[in-house]
Amino acid sequence: MATTSSFTTGKISAETIGGNGVSLGEKEVKKLKIKRFEPVEEPQIHYLNAEKGLWSWLSTVDHKRIGLMYLAAIAVFFLIGGTLAVLLRTELLTPAKTFMDADTYNQIFTLHGAIMIFFFLVPSVPAVLGNFILPIQLGAKDVAFPRLNLASFYIYLIGAIFAFVSITTGGIDTGWTFYTPYSSSTGGNVMMMTLGVFILGFSSILTGVNFIVTIHKLRAPGLTWNKLPLNLWGLYATSIIQILATPVLAITLLLLTMERALGIGIFDPALGGDPVLFQHFFWFYSHPAVYIMIVPGFGIISEVISTFSRKTIFGYWAIALSSLAIAFIGFLVWGHHMFTAGQSSLATMVFSFLTFLVGIPTGIKIFNWLATMYKGSIQLSTPMLYALIFLFQFTIGGFTGVMLGALSVDIHLHDTYYVVAHFHYVMMGGMVMAFLAGLHYWWPKMFGTMYSEFWAKVSATLVFVGFNVTFFPQFIMGAQGMPRRYYNYIDQFQPFHVTSTIGSYIMAVGFTIMAIYLLHALIKGRKASANPWGSRALEWQIPSPAPAHNFDHTPVVLNGPYDYHRPMSEFQMGVADKKH
Amino acid sequence: MSTAPHSSEATHSEHHHHVSSATFIWLIGTALFVLTAITVGVHFIHIPAPWNIIVAIGVAVVKAFLVVAFFMNLYWDSKFNSLLLVMSIVFLVLLFGITLLDTLFRADPIPAF
Amino acid sequence: MSSSDIAIDSGAHNSHVQHHFVNSEQQFESSKMGMWVFLVTEILFFGGLFLAYIVYRAWNPELYTAASEELNTIWGAVNTLVLIGSSLTVAMAIRSAQMNQQKGIVINLAITIALACVFMVIKYFEYAHKFHLGIFPGEYYTYTGIDHPKANIFFSIYYMMTGLHGIHVLIGIGLMIWLIVKARKGAFSSEYYTPVEITGLYWHLVDVIWIFLFPLLYLID
């Protein structure tokens, strides 16, 4: 199995290993007796087949399997949300009714937004890729609380069930923002949906709790904070936002439910309440939530760009700390969604000012990634292709975000398709691309197989073209004054809408191809090697697919994950005498 | 974040958890009872407007501090857990503060007719 | 200890240590940190209600003083004492566990539950009295004793805050019953008392929240 070329030796005392009170930094690690363990190619037993049967999946506490179950759930929601989007686009082909009536349209865009955000994008990277990769990147056998992790998956499912009940018993037509007093007075089953999202929030919170503790407490020997893969910095910052912001969403939705059930009057002007207060409550969560949706993507992009450039990441600390900076400042800008809502001019000014500050750390990241590519050895594999698409599209989305932060301009652009285009550029064009980059990047580790590189590139191209054809015209018609959430529109906007709809069809074709080649890879893909990308990171030093307990030998981390100038042998270190 | 961050977490020594003596627990408990009595007493004296709430909240803060530091053992615990608590308070204050920037400073136009 | 960021197996696997932890110490510290992170979410959860409280108070100071007349300061104070007492007994329960006093754990937890029940009973009578007067939350509010158009909102906030707090008390009671059952089977010792410790943390936080609710709701008239 493992080559045993002893690398460093030293005395092991109970203290140094057992850890009682001593943390294993660089110095202590030197004292460990460590050996080189090359990963096994084509393992016979791995986490996918270690146990068999449906029940072994449903009751698993293995973070990798939980990650895959999330992947399945999220894929379903993306399909539903995306199909709804295509229906929306088709309806918008003509200025008046095309094939559905106004109430249906309103329900569909609400569901599209709510599903895409709460059920797809917020859990996408943390719960799928984070769950799968975080413990492995830490050199741990699992997350700190594996049972809690499984519980959070089921909580997610329960939330989803509530949402489905809501859809089948009247649906909701409030928009994903649930603004009062519309949401407290409209028909339909708003309560069910808010309860669903409320429950979902706990799933998100538990994942956050789990990740924070795991990152703090379960790092492998030698894995000090300055060697933490940037993906983990991203997930760490995300978890912080999740635990600080999600509870406020929970209380908001609870108050909204009570508003509908008992008419508590806090938000309902008919009872003396203040609807703008609801917006504060809502955005206090939902703005940070947009960073829940993008910061883990930043982590993935850092990994991918460095791996496929075979080069040390440029500005490690700048990238790591800017994630935390974004997380922090992101909490203070929520009012930029309310510039026209009737908040005080003072608050408006403060929010606008703070909004601009978020752009700085984000820019730092972009420039550091570019600098990482400089003088690299760049290979344009699918994950890298998606990362570059991300760079392009996210930058556009980010810049238009800055545009929206500019007060006088936002007065004109607020609630037009310019905003719709902005957030699709950051969410679909940014985060979904980052998610796809990560999915293609870690796919071999997840399933032990390779997908077809050719079809992957075809699909990426179609998605890229389709995306821009769909959403770029929306910037123009938005600036022209086309309001969002409009079922009918005036004739002058039709050419833009038609172009946009055609784009969405191209995208759907792209995603269909993706679904096919990924399923094909799943069933009879070519076997992947343990480290197909030649990466130095810890997760690539174990077999593909990963073993049931991640590491057969407690790994020891001597170098940073991006130290491409060091020989591979220095990255395959484990404690010599302990074996599971 | 320094390069040797563990040291901040590795505050208290070796394996021993802090064990408070029974007397100490009762001492804190008594202090809390007394403070409750004081704050109710002050309430019945009726001191003038802004001060009554300041005193009441002040006493509550002291009480909360006692509970958190000595019942929840934060005083002897890893500093990171204290940091968590401080962070949650900081974010609460930001939530309150910034929202008040709006709600306290709205000037409504008066309709002319 | 602490730091713990070590995933090397010390070999000392106790039955209660899960496979992915190195040792009992690491597991204990992780659980405790996990609980603290969770408490952060609880603080922000209640924080939303405090925000509603503050905003409406800033808008209608006179309403708050008038409406809080309807709340009985004495019963509020008694309840505060009761909860503080229960915090004290939880602290004693943890101490008993640390000292390996099996009986002490059970007795102290039982007293805590008793006190929590007293708290709930008093709350029940307070609620019942208000319902009797017609002080219901929100649109069901029919009481005419307070001359203020937004009196219903004050009581909505009151009911939301105390109601949510009450639910937390009930959850705490449930957790402590579970602890007693386990404690009687001898599950806890000075080696392993993590569940007692983290339930204690939860219970103290519930107490702390009440420590703030009491002056904010009862002591402002």
Add this chain to the structure above:
Amino acid sequence: MNRFQDFYLPPAKSTVAADTDALFNFVHITSLIFLIGIVAAIFYFVYKYKRRSEHDVTPVITHNNALEITWSVIPFILVMIVFGWGFRGYLNLRTAPTDAYEVRAIGKKWLWEFRYANGFVSVGELHVPEDRPIKLIMNSTDVIHSFYVPDYRIKRDVLPGRYSSVWFEATEPGESTVFCTEYCGTAHSNMMAKVVVHTKEDFETWMATAALADAGLPPVELGQQLVQRNACQTCHSIDGSALQGPTFKGIFGRQQKMEDGTVVTVDENYIRQSILQPQSQIVEGYLPVMPPYQGTLNDDQISAIIEYLKTID
């Protein structure tokens, strides 16, 4: 430039539009420069540093503080310019000149109602003079709406239970579209209105005659105009198709089944009731969404509408 700008921005017809547009262009051009730089770098790097072999050796460049500072400070300066500029424009948008002509605007599901100082009420049409600041004092009777005129680059939410305001000064006579930009339910996308800008003299005459103009008309014609002016056709068709509300075609004398099961014959009193308090009886199969016209339409006007409705079949 202007031709180009017309492609992506609506015509600028208010005094504040130019400043907003200038900032809009400034941000776009700056962003474009950055974006082109970034894209060029990507393409150049991908081409220049393409992987030659598996054994490529890359240099170890960990960081460069001078660079980090540069690319933090330059964007910072830029965004501060944008902030200051936007904020100045915003203050301008928020502070109406004191001599502004005030009009009350009321948003209802799903129409805009405007009330002028002389008591005249118009629905779906706002008449204003050019070159004179107009201040709208707005509120809503149900949910939140938002008053948006792209041509003027102004927008403000219209809230129930609270007044909000917006002001503008139109620079040329003509018409501009008003949209509702806060989602407000089924016919949100039909909640439109027109701003009709008159020259100063025309406005005076319009003011003087608007209220009187109706007087001379025969009832049926007046009724038809009122139905148009009050946006009834947003919800009621005259060709028999069902919109948000029942069609007006053949309405008079029709047997109509109500939600509560009773059957009503549509007569004068029922129509009057339906217009003033639509919520009192709901036609089966429809939602109680029709706005009450109490205070908007007076008895004479309602009678005229009834006369007109009688003629549609």
